Amino acid sequence: MDIEHVLENGNCHQCGTCVGVCPTDAISIAQHPQKGMYPVFERESCTDCDLCYVTCPGEEFDWNGLQKDTFGLVPVDKDLGHVREFWSGYTEWLDIRQKGASGGIVSALLIAMLEKGQIDGAVVVKMDEEHPLQPKVYIARTREEVLAAQQSKYLPVPTAMILKQILKEEGRFAVVGLPCHLHGIRLAQQKMPRLKKRIVLLVGLICGFHPSFTNTTYLIRRAGVKNLDEIKEIRYRDQAWPGGFNVIKKDGSNNILHPVQEFFWAHAVFERERCATCTDAMAEFADIVCGDEWRGGGVPERPDFKDGWSYILTRTEVGSKVVDEMVRDGVLNVEPAARNMVKRGMLPTVNLKKKNAYAYIRIRKFLGLAVPEYHGLEPAKPLKFKNYVGAAIIMLVSTLFENNFINRLFLHVPTKFMSQYLRIMYKCLCDGDELENLKGQEYCESPEMQTVIRDNHKLITSFEVVEN
Template identity: 30%
Template sequence: MPFEKLFEGVVNSGLCSSCGTCVSACPQHLLNIPLGEVGPEKGPGKEDCPEKCNICYDACPGMNLPYGAMEEMVFGRKRTENPVEQMLGIHKYHLVTHAVDQKIHQTGVAGASVSMLLIHGLETGFLDAAIVAGYDKDKPWQVRPYIVTEQGGVLSAARSKYGVCSINTLLAEATDKYERVGVVACPCHVWGIRKLAMNNLAPKVTNRIKVILGLYCLAQNYSLAAEYMITQRMSVKLEDVAAFQYRGGADFGGGTWVKTKDGQERSMGLLANWGMVPTVFIGYQMERCFVCHDHLSDLADLSCGDVWGRHEELEKKSPYGWTGIFVRTDAGEEIINSAIKAGVIHAERDDNMIEYYPTNPGHSKKRFANPKRIEYRKRYGWPVPNIT
């Protein structure tokens, strides 16, 4: 059956990122991804899957990734040999930004510009809804996607999540209910959306996605990462957890933070004492993330993330963090310009990122280490993605 092709060729090969594209692409609605798990499973009615249907496999960006063709579809061309484009992808320009509203600014960890763009889009009618990553209500250390339509929903999903989140499982539901949808996406989610569009596999879905806000992404991690930090590093039982954040707590920037049902709070710095970042990203990365080459969500409309290399300088101007934004497409430029004109986002032009971006660990991992890892895997006969 077609699903077996997806499962054996991608999931069992360690090439599934759990992006969720297959779930929204399936015309029979037969697939789902359990919370915190990697890879789809067949739901009730799996026998109804047409024998010659390969849509789930054709939509999947895990194994076959026609990156050059998708780049041409999005930008009308492939990137040149210019060292700036080779490193940073095709873009119009780069901005350093932050939300003007101080409460919203402090809600985020890197300028809160993504949250502010969504709020602005929803309040002005540019968007009807957005798909974001938040924490599960019953298991608050696990990350899950939500459809939000107002400021409260956006802010409830603020701050970085480092756990696996199948954002694209909600593409079909969101675009069935709403005509103008924004998506906050990691690179693998962006690939799935672009591949759907390129292959015309779910035109209603892709036609109703108004803007993709891509995130810089070092890796997504198994949900076991949060469980380890909570139980082993902060000595809290999972059944006692009331709230959790990878980057939370009262102090700006945040660290691993947990609140228990009896009101106690515990936290651990991002880097201090072998804290969250080295523990999580060394020990619990998803397998597909070891062979990913895209750190900056190069195919998104806007690419957003921490401003490494200039953060100390910028925080003298505004201490609650800044968001670096690559403006890549007309759709991205439309919403960022609207937000700047409305006075809800402060932005400064910064076209010198190539000088300091290499200090970002995501750059060394995605541009240098992972391609070398792909070479070694080929030598060992291990599965690798087919990137063309």
């Protein structure tokens, strides 16, 4: 088996680890029109050292083995993984909080660690100024460089390719990544002690749906922008929480989509193949985990929820120490969160990984297609027939939406109709009172929330809200 096999079989996370560890530069990253940033393997430069394959989390991933190696145990909580502390909070630095995805915790703690000399650099990702539709992974060394990477980017990002630079440079680094990025980095740390010494903190982002690159071009069209050359910048979660998709043109105008429902359903219909077989929503290999503070039964009932709140989970002693110190220093404001509350808020996302991913894997196996090998990992809960129905729908819809003709047909279908897809998905994912979470979705679509969003968009000087 080699990396070519992973790429051909649809088992690639696009995490970038193979690019980062290859000593002969036989693997590079190129922009694929639908997949986005995707590895390219050149056999002539390969020396068969196998480093890429043994650190690749795409095809073979010994989940429980790596949990034992990382935390010294296999966690009892199969939904949330090994957790030391649960918090809800945000950064006290208001500007950073308001400009962040959900409370600015990630950027604030990186800045604080840099300024205290605890790290020499932080691996983050921004949209490339020269190629506005491409992500750029880099090591930030100043406050400004960290802030340039604020907010979530919903397109494939090969974060772990930065390992190449970290292998060459002395120093202590923090890395921000999605669960699959961290899988690759933990595996690389196992094989390469230099990386274990240099990467001192892994900050994981909770990850439910991750769309393919087609989602980005589709949303741009849906926002009414036809010519990609006119684009100066795209922001996926612009303005107050939860934010909306904004295409900023070179002439300075903003084409902002009616948010929330747009990015929710679009993420779901463009879900990448490998994401549908991924079993990690809660960044189970991170030191610190951050994600939007969704609550079962609705969005947070807090007067300042528009400024952003995050769940913060610590998984290691290092992670706990960093959060404690940042709270003591007044960088973060946190309150304890109950395990059950986090679980309730995150249930659709967690179920997607802990139920539907297994159903999806079984359907692929049945169809004779390649599947990832998790070495005996089992679903956290018994699968029901409706989980298979949900997985089959995801498979069908995401395949259809990758077709340009089909997704163009849906370009003008009203959001209200499209977001029904999510309702169907949730119903396939959740049981009984777990469906309380649908109220959160309803709240996002309520006139009250829409007013909040509209008022919020009036803050932008030149804007056009696209009605779908």
